[in-house]
Amino acid sequence: MAKRNIYLETIPVEEAVDRAKAALDRISLLATETVPTHLAAGRVTAGPIYARCSSPTFHAAAMDGIAVRAEATFAAREDQPVSLSHGTGFVFVNTGNPLPEGMNAVIMIENVVQKDDITALIDAPAFPWQHVRRIGEDIVATELLISQFRQLMPCDIGALLSAGIYEVQVRERVRAVFLPTGDEVLDFKDRPEPQAGQVIESNSQVFMAYAASWGIDASYTPPVPDHEETLRQAVLDGLAAGNHAVIVGAGSSAGSKDYSKRVFESLGRVLVHGISVMPGKPTLVAVTDERSGHPGRLLVGAPGYPVSAVVCHEKILAPVLSWLMGATPPERATAEVVLARKTPSKPGMREALRLAAGRINERIVAAPLARGAGMITTMTRAQAVTYIPEESEGVDEGETITAELLVPLADLDRVLVHVGSHDNTIDLLANELMGLAEPLRLVSSHAGSMGGLNALKAGSALFAGAHLFDPETADFNFPFIARYLKGLDVTVVNLAIRHQGLIVARGNPLSILGVEDLAREDVLFINRQRGAGTRILLDHHLKTADISPRVVRGYDNEEFTHMAVAVNVLTGAASCGLGIFAAAKALDLDFVPLARERYDLVIPTAHMEDPRIVTLLATIRKEAVKTAINALGGYETDLTGQIMRPGMGLG
Amino acid sequence: MAKRNIYLETIPVEEAVDRAKAALDRISLLATETVPTHLAAGRVTAGPIYARCSSPTFHAAAMDGIAVRAEATFAAREDQPVSLSHGTGFVFVNTGNPLPEGMNAVIMIENVVQKDDITALIDAPAFPWQHVRRIGEDIVATELLISQFRQLMPCDIGALLSAGIYEVQVRERVRAVFLPTGDEVLDFKDRPEPQAGQVIESNSQVFMAYAASWGIDASYTPPVPDHEETLRQAVLDGLAAGNHAVIVGAGSSAGSKDYSKRVFESLGRVLVHGISVMPGKPTLVAVTDERSGHPGRLLVGAPGYPVSAVVCHEKILAPVLSWLMGATPPERATAEVVLARKTPSKPGMREALRLAAGRINERIVAAPLARGAGMITTMTRAQAVTYIPEESEGVDEGETITAELLVPLADLDRVLVHVGSHDNTIDLLANELMGLAEPLRLVSSHAGSMGGLNALKAGSALFAGAHLFDPETADFNFPFIARYLKGLDVTVVNLAIRHQGLIVARGNPLSILGVEDLAREDVLFINRQRGAGTRILLDHHLKTADISPRVVRGYDNEEFTHMAVAVNVLTGAASCGLGIFAAAKALDLDFVPLARERYDLVIPTAHMEDPRIVTLLATIRKEAVKTAINALGGYETDLTGQIMRPGMGLG
Structure with missing residues (x-):
């Protein structure tokens, strides 16, 4: 059996960071270099910087006006103005002009009455040094201007140049190389078409x-194959190239092909194997010793799952590499948010929960997104991330938690929080709303139609997308609203009529043309799970066609998503299944339309005046949007944008 | 008389931004371009992006372990394990491996008992699709992956590559050129030595x-002279070079050489002249028309004072240029802070108040820094900025206000807030503390010795630097502590003994050797203001030497700072004045030591266990620090780091 690594222990990220800092000597690791001041923003000073010149280097007018000798104005009163002559008594000055010899105050031009070309009248005394910037007011030559280990900000550059400092000694940038690994990963530079078993390296x-964003000097290599000696050589090459840190992507876990730990152990000392955060757990941290030829450098094994890798970047690499350089690690703004759905979490592990968040009334409501470590799109779709603490067993619905914001706080006022059934028309709307001069961000938590109604009830969604068919009444959504949203006044607006149909192999080799064909002996069906709207629709159509489920081969084989149904068809595990057009299109399969259903937006009537909802509805009603929905295929827009009433069915 | 501009009105920054947005057509102004996905972080998408591949493209193991057919494990119980054979019953898989044909679940390696090389025992049933990432779990081919007008974040790059998107259509970067102006400004590239009347352009x-930091494509030109036609041509050149925005530095005010407004009026329509914020008021915003040859572009007149320019950058340029590109303007985290000193403000104008801020007990205390628009060092020294609203007449001491943070919130826990007399040894300490492995930031609000004691009383400083001499007792600080800090237990630690002396012209041409020489007829003295510690010291020495102030020529001429005294000597306005060595050194003047005084740190005893104070005192007591203080000149370190007692005087 292949040899496997085991985790010795997992430790909190803070301890992992502390171990790395304690094992690294940042002073000797990074050299210093001289750079022109005007190119030094973001760099970290290697030593203190003292002002060379004062600023200003002279007494300067701080206002546009006239320079005077203050003492000559002391007698000035509103009813007894003092008259001054140009040249001896006053001189015109603009802001920044040096104060003429003998003058010690400036009177703003607005407060000067010009009697004639050479006479000015002053009706209030000026006090000495009024509106004058005196020499050294901002900067005194020789004083400490900037301390050591300061990451230079834009204004620092201004202060340094003002003080006549034209070049600065700074610490080197941290150099780090990322080595992706894995026999199955394809170099994105080859623009590959991935086959089963392959993934594009990203x-x-x-x-x-x-x-x-950290300001480091980073590089990367093509993917390194899963071979211990090859990986060791790649790490050695990274060190030899002068990198202060070598990061190995994937291979840090406990699989039989995870060589990072053994390689790190052969080149130095492993400080951390496993951090107590999910995703992110299989993170390795080591420091090189003499065996590497370059002792005292950092080795990090970053997990292969994309969200795990992100957690490793944000919680381990950002603080350690910033500290190495002497820079401030980037910090996200936080906000208190109300969790929209109960979320259990494993005690003993911190968990990064990605959140779709937006303001609803006075609260910021956050709906948890999917939790898989492999789902990078949860990061692209999230507005916030919260970390459920190690000691917690989870967060309750309605609980207030602190979340790191991925977007500016003000943006959350311009978010439309949608909870409900996912549909491509919602994505289309989301794209449309981002194109407005003042964009709105439509964010979705895919919780199914019933999940959406529940979210409305809990006040944790601005609106819900639903396509609930009631066979009793042959109506959509209203029977369910009446049952589950008692007491909540809602307005229902149709987004589109959606086609469900039989997803069949390309070219439809079995010539499946309708629900009747499901009774055929040569047709193997793949069903959706009990309770799914699509299954309810199927049962309705079977009943109408007078076909017993028992004669449908495969009726008891269940899948949970449209895509999974389509995959069964693609791989030949089934001849057909019921699903939406988009699932067939995604896998380039054929589609036999079977049933039409209404996909509606259910909006609490109290939100109908909310400017975001007003904009949403105006957008839905645009002709261009209807055209775009039709272009998707599998939709009709006859009812799009119209307010629905109970009993309307398909209009 | 020279022609001057007048402000028509000042408007809030938000309205100025809105006017600019309303006058610009961002869709037509910026073209789109294609860039490789892996170089597109920070760019803004020009249109929606749909997934080309699904991710994963296959059912993949989500854990290291064995792939099985779930149905074969349903009977497994702890006391009745199911035995599976390698090959037909199970296959070893690592995370990411495709699921072998016929398998539909993965069991983690930790939960597998290996009976022998080919047999695995399972003691709990696996459910179908357990630990399996199913095809399209993250990304479904054809679905909307990224909407239009999205600024791509790091994780978006991962999602795009995973979906097989190797290049993206993005909006051009905004191109903007900055034209510094002014006959008095020197091009920093020439590494000039500024003379009176000149400033270094920064x-x-x-x-x-x-x-x-905004991600735009920016450039700048050498300083443009104060000449209307030359400035117009420079603006036209900037437009012809393809810039979407031309920013003219300085020249936007109401001075006789402020040509920006007239130039902008000749090339387009002025939208804003004057914003109701200080610093920053003389900001101009215009949009070009056909006369410029490039209609629909942005012209901005940024004020010349450095802090005014910063406010213009942050409050006008950042939001408008980000909006043009479709990017999110940078947003600062905010915090509630307690103002340490009453700060009046002019109603009708918002005021940007720079703050030295740090945590003291449970509060973040913020001491206002100097308010001059010309003082760029207030920005380098600040940890936060607050905006006092237009409708406010100021903020009271102890009032809680919201401030934008210039440093991460966590850094405020590592700030030592010092209020008191400024001294170069404090700067030296500040530099030293930044060099620690876990740096401490010593921030100072220069409020004088008495201001420091008041801050301790109000709980708004961690410690105070004081050098208060009491002629009655010939003791330092304690008599004042007894009088003004009744009931507050403080510990007094000496930082250094400081020399005050007579600042005289280079070479000491009048051979001024002591306080006796101040009675000479050929010596013209420059005094400090009434109440200044230095003046009290002078009076004491005059009295001791039995010299009447009346015989000291210039005794009634007052200055407010050491540097101002030194400038009087430099310009020949006085022959000598009393001040510290550093002021003489800064202007390369000579110094005749006259008096020694104790510069102490007054620390509330309750803070003595605070880790920051512990580190501060440990640092003061380092030999290297004493050596560095001595190297400054003008100091003695015999008492440095020692705890002072009443009546000790100079030891």
């Missing part, structure tokens, strides 16, 4: 984008 | 550093 580029 | 580089 973690290196997420790292590169993060690294740019 | 605003262009502060703009460049800001622009880098």
Whole structure:
């Protein structure tokens, strides 16, 4: 059996960071270099910087007006103005002009009455040094201007140049290289078409984008194959190239092909194997010793799952590499948010929960997104991330938690929080709303139609997308609203009529043309799970066609999503299944329309005046949007934008 | 008389931004371009992006372990394990491996008992699709992945590459050029030595550093002279070079050489002349028309004072240029802070107040820094900025206000808030503390010795620097502590003994050797203001030497700072004045030591266990620090780091 690593222990990220800092000597690791001041923003000073010149270097007018000798104005009163002559008594000055010899005050031009070309009248005394910037007011030559280990901000550059400092000694940038690994990963530079068992390498580029925001000098290599000696050589090459840190992507876990730990152990001392946060757990941290040829450098094994890697970047690499350089690690603004759905969490592990968040009335409501470590799109769709603490067993619905914001706080006022059934028309709307001069961000938590109604009831969604068919009344959504949203006044607006149909193999080799064909002996069906709207629709159509479920081969084989149904068809595990057009299109399968259903937006009537909802509805009603929905295929827009009433069915 | 501009009205920054947005057509102004996905972080999408591939493209193991057919494990119980054979019953998989044909679940390796090389025992049933990432779990081919007008974040790059998107259509970067103006400004690239009436141009580089943080494509020119036609041509050149925005530095005010407004009026429509915020008021915003040859572009007149320019950058340029590109303007985290000193403010104008801020007990205390628009060092020294609203007449001491943070919130826990007399040894300490492995930031509000004691009383400083001499007792600080800090237990630690002396012209041409020489007829003295510690010291020495102030020529001529005294000597307005060595050194003047005084740190005893104070005192007591203080000149370190007692005087 292949040899596997085991985790010795997992430790909190803070302790992992502390161990790395304690094992690294940041003073000797990074050299210093001289750079022109005007190119030094973001760099960290290597030593204290003292002002060379004062600023101003002279007494300067601080206002546009006239320079005077204050004592000559002391007698001035409103009813007894003092008259001054140009040249001897006053001189015109603009802001920044040096104060003429003998003058010690400036009177603003607005407060000067010009009697004639050479005479000015002053009706109030000026006090000495009024509106004058005196020499050294801002900067005194020789004084400490900037301390050591300061990351230079834009205004620092201004202060340094003003003080006549034209070049500065700064610490080197931290150099770090990212080595993606894995036999199954394809170099994105080859623009590959991935086959089963292959994935496109992207973690290196997420790292590169993060690294740019940290201000480090980052690089990456093509994927390194799963071979211990090859990986060791790649790490040695990274060190030999002068990198202060080598980050190995994937291979830090406990699989039989995870060589990072053994490689790190052969080149130095492993400080951390496993951090108590999910995603992110299989993070390795080590420091090199003499065996590497370059002792005292940092080695990090970043997990392979994209969200795990992100947690490793944000919680381990950002603080450690920033500290190495002497820079301030980036910090996210936080906000108190109300969790929209009960979320259990494993005690003993901190958990990064991605959140779709937006303001609803006075609260910021946050709906948890999917939790898989492999789902990078949960990061692209999230507005916030919260960390459920180690000691917690989870967070209750309605509980207030602190979340790190991925977007500016003000943006949350311009978010439309949608909870409900996912549909591509919602994505289309989201794209449309981002194109407005003042964009609105439509964010979705995919909780199904019933989940959406529940969210409305809990006040944790601005609106819900639903396509609930009631066979009793042959109506959509209203019977369910009447049952589950008692006491909540809602307005229902149709977004589109959606086609469900039989997803069949390309070219429809079995010529499946309708629900009748499901009774055929050569047709193997794949069903959706009990309770799914699509299954209710199927049962309705079988009943109408007078076909017993028992004669449908495969009726008891269940899948949970449209895509999974389509995959069964793609792989030949089934001849057909019921699903939406988009699922067939995604896998390039054929589609036989079977049933039409209404996909409606259910909006609490109290929100109908909310400017975001007003904009949403105006957008839905645009002709261009209807055209775009029709272009998707599998939709009709006859009812789009119209307010629905109970009993309307399909209009 | 020279022609001057007048402000028509000042408007709030929000309205100025809205006017600019309303006058610009961002869709037509910026073209789109194609860039490789891996270089697109920070760019803004020009249109929606749909997934090309699904991710994963196959059912994949989500854990390291064995792949099984779930149905084969349903009977497994702890006391009745199910035995599976390698190959047909199970297959080893690592995370990411495709699920073998016929398998539909993964069991984690930790939960597998390996009976022998080919047999695995399972003691709990696996459910179908357990630990399996199913095809399209993250990304479904054809679905909307990223909407239009999205600024791509690091994780977006990962999502795009994972979906097989290797290049993206993005909006051009905004191009903006900064034209510094002014006959008196020197091009920093010439590494000039400024003379009276000259300043080193630096605003262009502060703009460049800001622009880098906005992600725009920025450039700048050498200073443009104060000449209307030359400025017009420079603006036209900036437009012809393809810039979407031309920013003219300085020249936007109402001085006779402020040509920006007239130039902008000749090339387009002025939208804003004057914003109701200080610093920053003389900001101009215009949009070009056909006369410029490039209609629909943005012209901004940024004020010349450095802090005014910063306010213009942050409050006008950042939001408008970000909006043009479709990006999110940078947003600062905010915090509630307690103001340490009453600060009146002019109603009708918002005022940007720079703050030295740090945590003291449970509060973040913020001491206002100097308010001059010309003082760029107030920005380098600040940890926070608050905006006093237009309708306010100021903020009271102890009032809680919201401030924008210039440093991460966590850094405020590592700030030592010092209020009191300024001294170069405090700067030296500040530099030393930044060099620690976990740096401490010593921030100072220069409020004088008495101001420092008041701050301790109000609980708004961690410690205070004081050098208060009491002629009655010939003791330092304690008599004042007894009088003004009744009931507050403080510990007094000496930082250094400081020399005050006579600042005289270089070479000491009048051979001024002591206080006796102040009675000479050929010596013209410059005094400090009534109440200044230095003046009290002078009076004491005059009295001791039995010299009447009446015989000291210039005794009634007052200055307010050591530097101002030194400037009088430098310019020949006085032959000598009393001040510290550093002031003489800054202007390269000679110094005749006259008096020694104790510069002490007054620390509330309750803070003595605070880790920051512990570190501060440990640092003061380092030999290297004493050596560095001595190297400054003008100091003695015999008492440095020692706890002072009443009546000790100079030891």
